[in-house]
Amino acid sequence: MPAQIKVSKVNHNLIFHLTNSNISYILGVEEHDVLTHYYFGKRVNDYSGVLSYPRLDRSFSPNFADATDRNYSIDTFPQEYPSFGAGDFREPAVVVDQANGSSITQFAYQDYQITDGKQTLAGLPSTFADSADAKTLSIRLYDHVAKITVKLNYTIFADSTIITRSTKIENNGEQPVVIRRATSMNLDIPRNNYQLLQLPGRYAEERQLFIEDINPGIKVLDSKRSASSHMQSPFFALVTPGINEQSGTAYGFSLIYSGSHKSMIQKDPYEQLRIQMGINDFNFNWQLAKKQSFQTPEVMMNYSDHGLNALSQSFHQLIQHHLIRSKFVDKPRPILINNWEATYFDFDEEKIQRIIKKSAELGVELFVLDDGWFGHRNDDKSSLGDWYVNKQKLPNGLSSLANLTHKLNMKFGLWFEPEMISADSDLYREHPDWAIQTPNRPMSLGRDQYVLDFGRKEIRDNIFKQMCAILDHADIDYIKWDMNRNITELYNRNLPAAQQGEAAHRYILGVYDFMDKLTTRYPNILFEGCSGGGGRFDAGMLYYTPQIWTSDNTDAAERVRIQYGTSLVFPPVAMGAHVSKVTNPNTGRTIDINFRSMVASSANMGYELDPFTLTDEQIKVVETENQWYKDNRDLIQFGQLYRLISPFKNNQAAWMFVNDNQSEAIVMFFNLMNQPSYPLTVLKLQGLDPDTKYQINGRQIAYGSELMNLGFYPMGQPTHDFTSARFEIKKVSSHAE
Ligand code: DGJ
Numbered sequence: 001m002p003a004q005i006k007v008s009k010v011n012h013n014l015i016f017h018l019t020n021s022n023i024s025y026i027l028g029v030e031e032h033d034v035l036t037h038y039y040f041g042k043r044v045n046d047y048s049g050v051l052s053y054p055r056l057d058r059s060f061s062p063n064f065a066d067a068t069d070r071n072y073s074i075d076t077f078p079q080e081y082p083s084f085g086a087g088d089f090r091e092p093a094v095v096v097d098q099a100n101g102s103s104i105t106q107f108a109y110q111d112y113q114i115t116d117g118k119q120t121l122a123g124l125p126s127t128f129a130d131s132a133d134a135k136t137l138s139i140r141l142y143d144h145v146a147k148i149t150v151k152l153n154y155t156i157f158a159d160s161t162i163i164t165r166s167t168k169i170e171n172n173g174e175q176p177v178v179i180r181r182a183t184s185m186n187l188d189i190p191r192n193n194y195q196l197l198q199l200p201g202r203y204a205e206e207r208q209l210f211i212e213d214i215n216p217g218i219k220v221l222d223s224k225r226s227a228s229s230h231m232q233s234p235f236f237a238l239v240t241p242g243i244n245e246q247s248g249t250a251y252g253f254s255l256i257y258s259g260s261h262k263s264m265i266q267k268d269p270y271e272q273l274r275i276q277m278g279i280n281d282f283n284f285n286w287q288l289a290k291k292q293s294f295q296t297p298e299v300m301m302n303y304s305d306h307g308l309n310a311l312s313q314s315f316h317q318l319i320q321h322h323l324i325r326s327k328f329v330d331k332p333r334p335i336l337i338n339n340w341e342a343t344y345f346d347f348d349e350e351k352i353q354r355i356i357k358k359s360a361e362l363g364v365e366l367f368v369l370d371d372g373w374f375g376h377r378n379d380d381k382s383s384l385g386d387w388y389v390n391k392q393k394l395p396n397g398l399s400s401l402a403n404l405t406h407k408l409n410m411k412f413g414l415w416f417e418p419e420m421i422s423a424d425s426d427l428y429r430e431h432p433d434w435a436i437q438t439p440n441r442p443m444s445l446g447r448d449q450y451v452l453d454f455g456r457k458e459i460r461d462n463i464f465k466q467m468c469a470i471l472d473h474a475d476i477d478y479i480k481w482d483m484n485r486n487i488t489e490l491y492n493r494n495l496p497a498a499q500q501g502e503a504a505h506r507y508i509l510g511v512y513d514f515m516d517k518l519t520t521r522y523p524n525i526l527f528e529g530c531s532g533g534g535g536r537f538d539a540g541m542l543y544y545t546p547q548i549w550t551s552d553n554t555d556a557a558e559r560v561r562i563q564y565g566t567s568l569v570f571p572p573v574a575m576g577a578h579v580s581k582v583t584n585p586n587t588g589r590t591i592d593i594n595f596r597s598m599v600a601s602s603a604n605m606g607y608e609l610d611p612f613t614l615t616d617e618q619i620k621v622v623e624t625e626n627q628w629y630k631d632n633r634d635l636i637q638f639g640q641l642y643r644l645i646s647p648f649k650n651n652q653a654a655w656m657f658v659n660d661n662q663s664e665a666i667v668m669f670f671n672l673m674n675q676p677s678y679p680l681t682v683l684k685l686q687g688l689d690p691d692t693k694y695q696i697n698g699r700q701i702a703y704g705s706e707l708m709n710l711g712f713y714p715m716g717q718p719t720h721d722f723t724s725a726r727f728e729i730k731k732v733s734s735h736a737e
Helices: 307-322 349-362 397-407 426-430 457-473 497-521 539-544 556-566 593-600 616-638 704-709
Strands: 004-010 013-019 023-030 034-042 094-097 108-116 134-143 148-157 162-171 177-189 195-200 210-213 217-222 232-239 250-256 261-267 273-279 286-288 293-295 298-304 336-338 366-369 411-416 478-481 526-529 547-549 575-580 604-608 640-645 652-658 664-671 693-696 701-703 723-731
Touching: 004 108, 004 134, 013 134, 013 148, 023 148, 034 108, 034 177, 034 298, 094 162, 162 177, 162 286, 162 307, 177 298, 195 217, 217 232, 232 261, 232 273, 232 307, 250 261, 250 273, 250 307, 250 539, 286 293, 286 497, 298 307, 307 640, 349 366, 349 397, 349 616, 366 397, 366 478, 397 411, 397 457, 411 526, 457 497, 497 539, 526 539, 556 575, 556 593, 556 652, 575 593, 593 604, 593 616, 593 664, 593 723, 604 616, 616 652, 616 664, 693 704, 701 704
Parallel strands: 336 366, 336 604, 366 411, 411 478, 478 526, 526 547, 547 575, 575 604
Antiparallel strands: 004 013, 013 023, 023 034, 094 177, 108 134, 134 148, 148 162, 162 293, 162 298, 177 273, 177 286, 195 210, 195 232, 217 261, 232 250, 250 298, 261 273, 640 652, 652 664, 664 723, 693 701, 693 723
């Protein structure tokens, strides 16, 4: 069913109903022009006014100035974009300081507009859609005293369970105002028993799934790092207790933003929930001169009444079809080999040439030259900002390596860390003030490097020019964009004192501006995002880079959890996953090549090892696995993901990929630690056609209904830790039957 926005009047109130075949989002205008929230969830035919909020006199809940009774108070009322100071004591969605020192606002409904499709937001990554695929509702609210307009944008997509929201604030007065908080969305939800699901983590342990009760008061999930961060993914969900992959209700919220973010979950005194998501308002302010406006990032708001897996599939679809704008979005991704864990900084031309040649023999399709090819960088203490070839290491330059790689029918990729500067660099010696720093304060180090202020155009222009000189000269097919520290002593030298609260957001806007220019100028380069692994794995980055290095933790057992958690929001094709060397540098663990391969081949597969360290037997596995991945990557990269067993609750994990017409599936099962007298696990599949007969690994034949309801035993007694099994499920052709 196409997306629809119905406008009607119920009991004199204007009602907006955004709907498609799956969901409904209903809002309206009540007395005093309060924009009221009614519903977000499973599709309903229409709204007839059944969920009218009871009018009752609550002590200590104020009434409007001209109220004739005490039964109407915004203190407890469900609103779409509440503010503070005129009756609602809960968390406001917006706070604006005005010329007279007041920060009180109360926004009243003005008018609306409905448009076909979905425009992208100026300067920010955001979803997009043609006129046939979506409808957008824009509602204007106005504060008559402060003379500020708030424009709320809602987009509903055909056949999706996701609504996107963002907010624009405009100063219509004569005096400048200062925004101190502008959330992208606010949702007020009636009393309920939802729990909070989040994806906290840390370096090399990103996006670990965590569920907790929601108690009275305020819970904040945030990042103050000027990056979305390893520590707190800009995502959370409200879920019914006992939620699992296939059943239970879930509301998922993912912010399309890569900087400091904040999600707020408030359980009010009446056990109603208020939730908000957006730019972190900590150390944030934004000055709006007369007629100026401020656009918040966008939030994807997702609903599922079929558990977490359906929620994820919906995110994956929207991200693939309406967010990632790279032309590579629907192209099979090459198997890459990255030299980082093979050599670190210790390489020369000959070593790299040998790795390239050997990788070509193994069936690898893209070679990526990682950190250490530029300036005089032999460790992580120098040369960031000097983007010219280190001729001592690579006397014949990048072109010679790129040409060799191309001759062997492989693509050539290169690592950059554009946002950074080393104290030991020509760039720093020339422009020490380009590193972010607060006057008179010592500059904290992070990995022995500083951050360039990408909020300043002159700095971006310099790095852009340097990168273009490399890219225009050598034939580069892929770029890994890394970012290896967070910002301290944040201060933008181009801004006056009163506007320093803009520095963090201006930095991210600068990064986006840079990425926009770079990806537009080089549409044929495949970009991979990275931030010390998955420190900036967010929907904002995916708009520009269709894949992201999921984690520096390449231990396959750890990766099962990291990839499982990441897949809650992001599709497997977006997740870089490499077979890495053993002993693993992160954990000191040795896991056999079959298990390592199976974990990597369940996402966007690559290698991170020196191929010369492989035994003959391992080489055979690598060759076979590469061919297998090439034959099956369409299904893995573009099929539907079904998570079957969670490694967050079990000593096992399992997931599967199903193609569009349900004729093929690939199932992967992982047993982590071995146990003597192993308790047998039954694996029940998902997403197959119940009435179709399937053959498993070319042997046993069973109906889809059997595989999904009876299931099967994927493994007998394992012989060691970290064992895996893969099942290829194929529809039996009528001929074979
Ligand atoms: C961090 C990345 O995550 C690694 O893959 C590698 O590129 C290093 N940086 C290089 O410095």
